[in-house]
Amino acid sequence: MTVVYATDTGHVLGVQVATGPATGTPSTVDLVGSALVATLWPTPAPTGAPDEPIAIPVPAELLTVAAAKDLPDVLLNPTAYHVPPDATGTIDLALWPTAVAVDSLPDLTAAPAGGSDPGGDVQIEVKLSSKELSLRSGGEDKTANFLVLLSGGVSAPLTGALKAGAAAFPLTELSKGTYGVLVLMTGVSGLLVSRQVS
Amino acid sequence: MTAPVRPTFTEGQVLAAADLTALVDHARGQQARHERYLHDWGIATGLTLTTEGRTDPASGDAYVQVILQPGVAVDGTGREVVVPAAAPLQEADFAAVNGADPATESLYPVFLAGLDQAATSQPLVAGSTPAGRIQEGYQVIFGRLGDESTLSDLPDPTVDSGPGDGTDPWPVLLGFVRWKGGHIVATAPTSGRVGRRYAGVRADTVAARSGRLALRPDPEAAIGRPTLMLDGESGLAFGRLNSEGSVDPLVNVSPTGDVTVAGNITVAGSISGVTKLGLTAMASGRSSDGMLLPLPAGVTQKQVDGGAVTLHVHVTPRLDLPPQLGEGTWVLGPTVCDVDTDRRVLSRVRWCRLGAQDAEVRDVPAPVDFVVIAAAPPATADTAGGQQ
Numbered sequence: 001m002t003v004v005y006a007t008d009t010g011h012v013l014g015v016q017v018a019t020g021p022a023t024g025t026p027s028t029v030d031l032v033g034s035a036l037v038a039t040l041w042p043t044p045a046p047t048g049a050p051d052e053p054i055a056i057p058v059p060a061e062l063l064t065v066a067a068a069k070d071l072p073d074v075l076l077n078p079t080a081y082h083v084p085p086d087a088t089g090t091i092d093l094a095l096w097p098t099a100v101a102v103d104s105l106p107d108l109t110a111a112p113a114g115g116s117d118p119g120g121d122v123q124i125e126v127k128l129s130s131k132e133l134s135l136r137s138g139g140e141d142k143t144a145n146f147l148v149l150l151s152g153g154v155s156a157p158l159t160g161a162l163k164a165g166a167a168a169f170p171l172t173e174l175s176k177g178t179y180g181v182l183v184l185m186t187g188v189s190g191l192l193v194s195r196q197v198s
Numbered sequence: 199m200t201a202p203v204r205p206t207f208t209e210g211q212v213l214a215a216a217d218l219t220a221l222v223d224h225a226r227g228q229q230a231r232h233e234r235y236l237h238d239w240g241i242a243t244g245l246t247l248t249t250e251g252r253t254d255p256a257s258g259d260a261y262v263q264v265i266l267q268p269g270v271a272v273d274g275t276g277r278e279v280v281v282p283a284a285a286p287l288q289e290a291d292f293a294a295v296n297g298a299d300p301a302t303e304s305l306y307p308v309f310l311a312g313l314d315q316a317a318t319s320q321p322l323v324a325g326s327t328p329a330g331r332i333q334e335g336y337q338v339i340f341g342r343l344g345d346e347s348t349l350s351d352l353p354d355p356t357v358d359s360g361p362g363d364g365t366d367p368w369p370v371l372l373g374f375v376r377w378k379g380g381h382i383v384a385t386a387p388t389s390g391r392v393g394r395r396y397a398g399v400r401a402d403t404v405a406a407r408s409g410r411l412a413l414r415p416d417p418e419a420a421i422g423r424p425t426l427m428l429d430g431e432s433g434l435a436f437g438r439l440n441s442e443g444s445v446d447p448l449v450n451v452s453p454t455g456d457v458t459v460a461g462n463i464t465v466a467g468s469i470s471g472v473t474k475l476g477l478t479a480m481a482s483g484r485s486s487d488g489m490l491l492p493l494p495a496g497v498t499q500k501q502v503d504g505g506a507v508t509l510h511v512h513v514t515p516r517l518d519l520p521p522q523l524g525e526g527t528w529v530l531g532p533t534v535c536d537v538d539t540d541r542r543v544l545s546r547v548r549w550c551r552l553g554a555q556d557a558e559v560r561d562v563p564a565p566v567d568f569v570v571i572a573a574a575p576p577a578t579a580d581t582a583g584g585q586q
Binding site: 013032039053098 | 481482483484485486487488489490492495516518520521522540542544546561562563564565
């Protein structure tokens, strides 16, 4: 099994399993081209309104290819898995806790220990305005590394580490509309959400 | 140069010695020209260099006595060289050429050459004058390092000449020896890429009388050895010789031109000509959404872009319930399952949870099973050879 993962955070973003004996690990470009396209499918409207998908390209230079031990569930939900930082050879992929996007988190000091519910979910607040993207994490790791990408090429990939569980990035004036946001934060599964800028 | 002269005789003629000598010379000359022009010179049979272990009584070092075994060779003048009995090689002959203590242990060549020698003989008739005899003998010549590579420099005899008498030896390479500590310590049939020279055949036509012509790598037929056989009934076969004297074919060309190969075929270049079928290559597997499907091994994007190869891509969504959807009874329907022009997977399945008051509907990327078939159109004389 070959996986493509985000170099900075370890999130698996793509999986391919070829029939027959392995013939070497392909290159990132072979597997994704210039970018791996994460597609956000809007929740279907009962009215049958158009539900155009939102594409969020992840540039190939932010990705790494590795051979991993077969794990069928990775195909169903790749970003729930990650490549451990010190992994070598044929990798044993590991499962992240589930990330749940919320519109707002309570005061961080009031967040439950670990920010997790009994089911292991971690709440992530993603806010987008015309001038700023902000993140807050309800998870335990208040210094998690992250990679954030916006649809429409409106911003370069945003990378860094949380400070006290939060981070914010100024943006060039965004026009009104719906944007897709891919949030890859160490410690939790990948999050693909849409946010409205009004 | 003169044309060969054949002696003739008349009734009552007094035969002189020269008449009889001319008779013998004519036959010898004819035989030599046959050997020279219808064969390549070299060893015809035997003439191997064998060894027997010895120990130097002074130093206690081991060495070998080299023995030239009986055999026959034909040299470049067409002279037959016969070694009738095993003969030990003399180390003094080596030392006379190369010195008793050469500074290298490299392999030195050993040659055989014909040499005419006066033979002691008895009178044919008691009381008469002893008849003249020439012993068609031989000489063993130790060469200097590298002398084996100068054999091709020997001058060709004139067309009408007979066999050489050894005055200008025509050396036939028998093998090599290694010298150490004043003795020969080993022999070798080859040095680098140069080895014993064997006699051959010069012919523009080789015709069998049994209807079957064989080429084999050994003097004696050996079961299992590679053999090339041309058979008037079954065609050309390369394979291993079997106990019936025929070949178990590995490659066969029938009289109608059909080629059958038992092993693998490796083509370094291209295959040209007209074929009835195109070539296909295939890749298959599973992929997640957003990935590029691979090309089959050996197929390049350039071939696809250039139209030399046509791709047939088939994707089928995998309909396993994604774990992130949680508990409940879900029904589903694929909404998109396709690839774009870059072979990027676009796959979505719509899941709907039953039983909820407000039906929950989710569109989720779905992995796919894929098959990519690359098909090259049938090659023709106009299009084959050169498509990369």
